[in-house]
Amino acid sequence: MQALSLSPPLLTSPPRSLRSKSSNTFRAPRMDRHARISSQFPPLLHRDLALEVASLMESRLGSDLLPSSVPDNVRSFQNQSGTSFGSLDIRYGAPGSSVDFLLESWLHCKVPTGAIDITTLLVYQNDSTDAPHFNLEFIQAGPTSLVLLLDLIPRRDLSFCPDYIDTFYQDTNVDKPRQDLEKLPQAVPYRSPSLYIRSIWSPTAILVSINCGEGGATKMEEIIKGTVASAAKEVLGIWLERCFGTGTGTEMGEEEREYMIRRDRVVKSKSIEIDLSANLPRLFDPDVANRVIAEIQKACARLKSSMP
């Protein structure tokens, strides 16, 4: 496997409102990511949107992010037969940022029924705030079928913290894009087979499976460019405005903060165990899978070292 050349240092302009952005501002990182991902992966319906969201996110986070932390053979990997390949990038938050790390992963895997493509964009926050994490995941199995998992993942026990719901989910009107998506006749709710994964989402989580049926590729493209793109940008905008940055959280005592740290740790480690540790070794050779999982585990465990 040819190791890809690393990207030039990413734009580190000061954070600015998503709405006041000039598209030129983002050209450098966007073109870099575009070129890298497009050269490595086959064309995909959700590709352009995922690239756009990743670039918007990274540009807005700017100097809050340290450079990529992963080695070349994780930033680009494949199985022996070359039928499955992937890219994982992790960028830790800079000192003083509310970001713990940004994870971006692209997977293309041959499966008996064709191919499955999974794109994930995750921002975990650290304990300087209790504001939600950001999660965007596309799972595409063919040109007419897409699963979308889009949420501001809560960090408090919601049944116990009604104010938290008001602050991040009610007052932000983040349920609106969910309603729009679930109105699509092609969308049905998506349920994770894992009861644990079902339990981590917020009450406004967008968890839908969109199926356009045979010959529905054009319709799917229209839906992705329309309702799905609007939802992704809307939820990202809310996260950037209301969740990202120190001072965004609700008030917490020391005990509550410690509980949140322990809770975050369980959510991260269980999510990896259920999602990646169970699936990556089936899709890639064990040494590749282990190498990739190790990088994610390292990022998730990092908070531990700052604990007493």
Added chain:
Amino acid sequence: MQALSLSPPLLTSPPRSLRSKSSNTFRAPRMDRHARISSQFPPLLHRDLALEVASLMESRLGSDLLPSSVPDNVRSFQNQSGTSFGSLDIRYGAPGSSVDFLLESWLHCKVPTGAIDITTLLVYQNDSTDAPHFNLEFIQAGPTSLVLLLDLIPRRDLSFCPDYIDTFYQDTNVDKPRQDLEKLPQAVPYRSPSLYIRSIWSPTAILVSINCGEGGATKMEEIIKGTVASAAKEVLGIWLERCFGTGTGTEMGEEEREYMIRRDRVVKSKSIEIDLSANLPRLFDPDVANRVIAEIQKACARLKSSMP
């Protein structure tokens, strides 16, 4: 309003397995409830099932329940014009029981579009266990439309307690009846308009709206007698076998128990605030609504007195 005569003391035979029950065992309370509810309320599609579940529950709980705690004018009430009427019963758990209280309510309310009938059967547990509460609610607006809310309401922060999910939701296979119901072409997921209420459910909660369309009353009857009845009895059976009784819970330290007590309190008071305090005064005269709400608030606040 004619006050109904109170029922004779309910069956207090020792708890026995739901599956080994003899139907004769339940005759006394079932006939009493049947007669009382049937004389007060117009016929309803979900009526027979709700009566059956309530009788099964009450008979199985047997001596774990104290006699009814509510006055006659709460056990039976109506608005001035006699177009809306209801019945609320609350029975506290006996000393040594895991039951905090059993709440049973029947409402029939004229609304501009016709009538709405709401039947609720709730068992809240006390702090002798962390095993889930039981919740069954039917909301029927006409003969072809039914909302079903059926769940074992969790009492721990599920994202933080994967073992709790395994014990009460994974190992009991309680997701099966949910899957069966959601397979019905007439069923769509029901979302509470309240984000808080959405946050209290388990990952296996059955929250569906069943619509059989014009002329679909026969189909609705078939669904209620079939899939809905199976689901209600299955979930009740799991609750009775795995959640009811002391010694059913997972291990808890003193701190965890205290957290659970505080959490239970928030869930109960918020649920009442959102569900009843907001709606009953619109459906009944304020003095009637206040009287009914006061009885529920009294039951929900009761745990407070046992706190240090």
